[in-house]
Amino acid sequence: MPASDAAPTLDDVARLADVSTATVSRCLNDPGKLTQTTREKVQAAIAELGYTPNFAARSMAAKRTFTIGAIIPTMENAIFARGLQAFQEELDRRGYTLLVSSTAYRADAEEKQIRNLVARGADGLLVIGHDRDPAIYDYLRQQRVPVLVTWSYDETAPAPSIGFDNRAAMRQFAQNVLASGHRRISMISSMSEQNDRARMRIEGVRDAMSAHGLDPSTLALIEVPYTFDDGAGAFLKLMQQDPKPSIVLCGSDVLAVGAIRGARQLGMRVPQDISITGFDDIELAQVTHPELTTVHVPHHEMGRLAAQELVAMIEDKREGISQRLDTTIIERASVAPCRSPTA
Numbered sequence: 001m002p003a004s005d006a007a008p009t010l011d012d013v014a015r016l017a018d019v020s021t022a023t024v025s026r027c028l029n030d031p032g033k034l035t036q037t038t039r040e041k042v043q044a045a046i047a048e049l050g051y052t053p054n055f056a057a058r059s060m061a062a063k064r065t066f067t068i069g070a071i072i073p074t075m076e077n078a079i080f081a082r083g084l085q086a087f088q089e090e091l092d093r094r095g096y097t098l099l100v101s102s103t104a105y106r107a108d109a110e111e112k113q114i115r116n117l118v119a120r121g122a123d124g125l126l127v128i129g130h131d132r133d134p135a136i137y138d139y140l141r142q143q144r145v146p147v148l149v150t151w152s153y154d155e156t157a158p159a160p161s162i163g164f165d166n167r168a169a170m171r172q173f174a175q176n177v178l179a180s181g182h183r184r185i186s187m188i189s190s191m192s193e194q195n196d197r198a199r200m201r202i203e204g205v206r207d208a209m210s211a212h213g214l215d216p217s218t219l220a221l222i223e224v225p226y227t228f229d230d231g232a233g234a235f236l237k238l239m240q241q242d243p244k245p246s247i248v249l250c251g252s253d254v255l256a257v258g259a260i261r262g263a264r265q266l267g268m269r270v271p272q273d274i275s276i277t278g279f280d281d282i283e284l285a286q287v288t289h290p291e292l293t294t295v296h297v298p299h300h301e302m303g304r305l306a307a308q309e310l311v312a313m314i315e316d317k318r319e320g321i322s323q324r325l326d327t328t329i330i331e332r333a334s335v336a337p338c339r340s341p342t343a
Contacts, residue, residue: 008049017045029095067097068310069117070126071110073195074226075102077254078282080128083150086303087126094311096123105226107194111136118143124310126150130157131196146313146320150306151297152197153324160313160320162306164297166197169327170204170249170279173295176329177247178212181338182275185209186220186245188234188255198223201251201279220245224255231258232265239266239274246275246338253278253285256292260334271336281330290333298325 014021019042027034027042034042045051068091072080088098099117103109110127114136117125124146137158140147149161177185185205192199206216222237224230231254238245239262250256256278260270268274270290278285281296302325313320 008051010051012049013042013045013051016049017041031095032093064123064314065121066095067099067120067122068124068126068307068314069099069101069113069122071113071117072100072102072128073105075100077226078284079226079252079254079280080151082282082299083303083306086300087307088303090304090307091311094307096307096311105191105195107132114140118145124148124314126306126310127159128152129196130154130159130161131194131199134158146310148306148310148313148320150302152200153322154196155322155324160309160322162302162309162323162325164302164325164327166200167204167207169295170201170251171207172204173277173279173329174205174208174249175211177249177275177277177335178208178214180335182247183214183338184243184245185214185247185249186238186241187222187249187251188231188238188259189221189223189251190226190255191223198251205249226252226254228254228258228261231255232262233258235259235262235276236265239268244274247335248274248276250276250278253280253282253292253294256294256334257284257288260288260290260292271334275335275338277335285330285332293332293335294330296328296330298327301325 010021010024014024019038023038024042027039031039070084070087091098101113103113110132114125122145126148128150129152130149147159149159150163153161153163153165187202187205189202190198192202202221206219209216209219220238220241222234224234231250235248238248248259250259256276259276263270263274270276278292278294281294285292285294305323309320
């Protein structure tokens with residue numbers, strides 16, 4: 001045991017666990033290569049001694065910091081929480097620490113945070129969507145810092161992505177809506193500037209309209225910030241149209257719940273008087289009344305696979321491999337079929 005005034009060392013942990021120092025080191029750096037029994041012995045010794053690994057020495061030896069940065073547009077709602085949780089859990093299993101920052105949907109803030117994380121030695125970066133100045137990708141290549149995009153998939157983009165095709169997902173969703181008889185369609189979207197996810201969802205709705213013989217330029221569209229209040233306010237504006245829409249497609253569940261609030265303010269029933277849909281299938285979609293018809297995004301799988309791919313890019317020093325994930329339409333209670341051919 002170490003002296004009372006001395007910090008416990010790797011040797012102390014090895015003696016208490018009755019293993020080699022190499023085994024302790026492996027438990028800290030690559031626990032998957034050890035049996036569960038050995039891991040538990042080492043972890044119990046670490047806990048008993050209060051041992052703290054010297055990650056600075058580890059970083060110098062490996063020429064890596066074992067730190068990954070994730071830059072997300074906002075922390076104010078749950079849209080990114082589930083995916084980031086899975087991302088962090090997978091990184092932790094692989095011995096990496098996650099640093100998270102948010103941009104408030106500002107391109108200048110994202111660029112600043114990217115440079116700050118690189119300056120602090122991040123081994124790799126996770127970013128959301130593909131919309132950014134190409135010079136940023138050039139900078140990261142010069143710095144030899146791998147970057148992976150998620151929440152979007154585009155095999156033609158300059159960076160690899162683990163995500164889904166926002167345009168195709170919303171196109172399929174809107175086609176289902178049109179097949180149920182709705183023709184007077186409107187949409188509430190997040191701001192589409194510097195946001196390929198929002199922009200592609202809008203284009204998906206227009207694609208579906210074209211396929212059903214409707215003029216996509218007639219889509220009543222309001223773009224607002226990503227909040228409940230803005231969703232409600234946009235809904236109130238849409239209801240001033242004549243004729244009113246029979247359905248409001250929302251680019252996110254948060255905006256959809258805001259729209260439901262707006263409907264209540266007008267004394268409208270959902271879905272009897274107006275149908276409303278979301279996108280993302282966060283927990284909120286199941287607790288609002290009525291429960292929200294939406295598009296399920298595989299947040300957990302996306303986060304897990306993104307962590308695996310980014311670590312592989314770092315450790316194997318290779319280009320990333322893009323992967324497209326499937327979304328699913330979730331039909332709940334906020335949509336009713338429209339039987340009038342002109343509705």
